[in-house]
């Protein structure tokens with residue numbers, strides 16, 4: 624990270640496109656070092672994968688990147704600005720969106736309305752007055768609905784628009800959660816284990832979707848499923864015991880002896896990961 628570009632001022636508007644940089648990030652929980660001087664750079668239009676065996680620090684890094692956890696040391700820089708005290712409620716204004724491991728949809732709202740909540744930050748009054756039946760501008764409401772509909776279209780999910788989340792199969796709920804994350808057209812999308820609970824076919828579909836999103840945004844993908852990560856990522860950072868043990872293209876990372884060793888070691892304790900050497 625360049626010293627000259629560092630600034631504590633918040634970014635006022637979402638950047639057109641930008642690098643997302645984590646520099647020397649360290650996090651400890653009591654005596655346990657979950658992240659030890661971890662750095663990575665997500666560049667525009669790239670899918671940047673973060674992988675590693677169980678307990679490697681992936682979720683902790685994700686939480687730092689979206690402002691859930693304040694690192695003990697290190698910094699997050701976005702669009703050339705240091706985000707001194709990043710908080711989750713800053714993300715939308717910064718042009719950053721995220722999905723979480725759970726889907727977290729509103730059960731009492733239709734799919735279309737759920738997707739509209741992704742625009743709430745941008746049009747707070749319009750959306751919330753609509754949600755609570757207060758007087759509102761019909762034109763605002765229509766514009767929000769149209770944007771939500773277009774996003775569902777992009778993800779091939781318009782057939783779900785009037786459904787309620789509890790009536791949908793899990794993969795469709797995840798699609799809706801993704802629609803809600805991208806409806807405000809973020810420049811960076813942070814995905815935490817988006818393939819969890821998906822079949823192989825659904826995972827392939829997700830891979831195609833993620834690739835197609837790179838036209839408009841960069842993506843950080845924290846994921847267990849090696850085959851998906853290898854297929855869709857441009858660059859991969861591999862963590863083990865809170866440290867970066869390798870970083871590079873899928874081919875470089877796949878052949879890295881440190882990575883193979885980390886996964887073979889992990890195989891003894893874990894049955895839910897494909898050893899990297901077999902991909």
Ligand SMILES: Nc1ncnc2c1ncn2[C@@H]1O[C@H](COP(=O)(O)OP(=O)(O)OP(=O)(O)O)[C@@H](O)[C@H]1O
Nearest residue numbers: 652655656657675676677678679680681682683684
């Ligand atoms: N809130 C917390 N309090 C204490 N220890 C934690 C906390 N969160 C994570 N840890 C520990 O920090 C280390 C890194 O955990 P983290 O959840 O980031 O790993 P991970 O790579 O996401 O693992 P998994 O693949 O199992 O999801 C682990 O040893 C974990 O037990």
Ligand SMILES: [Mg+2]
Nearest residue numbers: 678681682683
């Ligand atoms: Mg995790």
